[in-house]
Amino acid sequence: MGIFNSIISRSSDKRTMPPHESHLDILVVGAGLSGLATAISCAMSGHTVVVLEQAKELAEVGAGLQITPNASRLFSHWKLPEKLWKDAAEPTSLTVHRYTGEILAHEASFDQNIRAKYSAPFIDLHRVDLQQALYARAQELGVTFHLDERVDSIDFDTTTVTTLKGKPLSGDLIVGADGLWSRCRECFYGKKDDPIPTGDLAYRIVLTADQISDPELRAWVENPTVHFWIGPGAHAVGYSLRGGKMLNIVLLVPDDLPPGVSRQAGSVEEMMRLFVGWDPILTKFLTYVNGVDKWRLMHHSEMQSWINDKSNLVFIGDACHPMLPYLAQGANSSLEDGAVLGSLLSHLKRKSDLPHILRLYEKMRKSRGEAIVRETFKQRNDFHMPDGPEQQKRDQVFLSQLGKDLKGAFPSRWTCPEVQPWLYGYDAIKEVEKVVGQNPELLFGKSARL
Incomplete structure (x- = not known):
């Protein structure tokens, strides 16, 4: 035809x-x-x-993508180039922090656990x-x-x-x-x-290890892990790319873009103000950002x-x-x-x-x-709770299982024993x-x- x-x-x-x-x-x-x-x-x-x-x-x-086993298992089936696996970073742990830095959840040996459970890896890719x-x-x-x-x-x-x-x-x-x-x-x-706007927008940031002079921060980049920071009305996620040569950070915050605008150049100063009082590790990373765009998060x-x-x-x-x-x-x-x-x-x-x-x-x-x-x-609801009684209950669920095998519903679906297998x-x-x-x-x- x-x-x-x-x-x-x-x-x-x-x-x-x-x-x-x-x-x-x-x-x-x-x-x-x-x-x-x-x-x-x-x-x-x-x-x-x-x-x-x-x-x-x-x-x-x-920017970065987190490829979970439900998709990574397809790469071999499709016979994608071997180079793709070399371009990946496989995080060895996954950590959820309260926005101030306190650890709420941590899974060591994340890479090994995922492969054992799903016979396919969790990888981070550009x-x-x-x-x-x-x-x-x-x-x-x-x-x-x-x-x-x-x-x-x-x-x-x-x-x-x-x-x-x-x-x-x-x-x-x-x-x-x-x-x-x-x-x-x-x-x-x-x-x-x-x-339709969801009420949120994203700042998407990619830093190279070479840009980062602080040895502690550089070690975070070069040793691939995943970190979440969850706070009132916003959260952040950071993970390595390209085998630890790059870091991807996404900041999810309330949408303040004008009507009809889906993407706009952002202000680094405005972005920094939104994260005053957050974990110093995160805010130090943000000091290396030279320019940033704001992306409205939309749905149908x-x-x-x-x-x-x-x-x-x-x-x-x-x-x-x-x-x-x-x-x-x-x-x-x-x-x-x-x-x-x-x-x-x-x-x-x-x-x-x-x-x-x-x-x-x-x-x-x-x-x-x-x-x-x-x-x-x-x-979004569980990661963006305002400080108060609901947030305290959420954190108690996190902390009650810190260092233990997770059971039942869990506020982070990334490791939740009910949602993750599905x-x-x-x-x-x-x-x-x-x-x-x-x-x-x-x-x-x-x-x-x-």
Whole structure:
């Protein structure tokens, strides 16, 4: 169909293509993490994939990402470049501090404990390193990219996307992976659909170890750990990147940006004033900051469906379940989405089964994605409590289990024995195998993987 007829796979891999009646031409809108994950997963399933991205280049921008086992386990499955693991930092401990510095929770041997429980690591990465690894793998698999192309309209009768430059691209399925400000979502609804402020904003900071002259602070960077500071109406998180050569700090504070502004240059002095009286370790790190941006944290209300009536548009990632960064699951759940959709499509027997496959994807992913969104708001509540009786009760729960094996609900979901297994124990590939086993009519033999 359309542009896809002229595409010859550039992949050097020998992979089995599904039978012609089940082969799809897939158009992925967006080359963020969710779009790249989808492109890789669908290409590994033997389908032809074209990615449309509004940026002129996949530039080296961004900050840190915390990749939890539910996503890191996918990297080996996708055969991402070995360099990615060398670019990672694996934290050896996780600590929650009261904003003044007092330790409320501490898990030593965090790296070993996570690997033992989930057979996959918890790693901290620079977003650029992950994006470039995904991009390289997608290209290796023969995925075609069209950069500097923004969606103008979608004709659902012909499954055709037309860009602002007037370029039409047609296929069998459109994947809306274009994030919080999704144009695909607006085409789906037939109206403007701006995201809603959450009431919080983020200062995102990246420092290099070479910038930091204080030997105590430099040791924090070079020996990867994760630290949270939780205080009235705000919290901070810091962790190492690139094997201890960089430090990522995120400050989550009340939103004071003007209406209609989602990002703005911030004032270092204003930022510093917000953290007067906080742990001297944190505030010393902030003295090394030369400039900073303020990012409004936004979300959307839940969508009734992630699939259109014609079953030729499906949503993924922030386009359908944007979430606060308070559990670091925005990127991780987007990677899960891509893995599930692509793996399900490896079991497509005939194109007429596509609606069924998409409904299975929605059934598998929608309830989980939206439950994580709700959990992030609960985490904000527990990390942003004003000083007072509720905060004192929270701290007592923390301190009563300090140095012990955690039991029951816990104010930090990062180590909570009820929430952590649900988040980190998820295995997208196994979940697909389980669902396909329950829907045997989809099977046409072994899935076409590399």
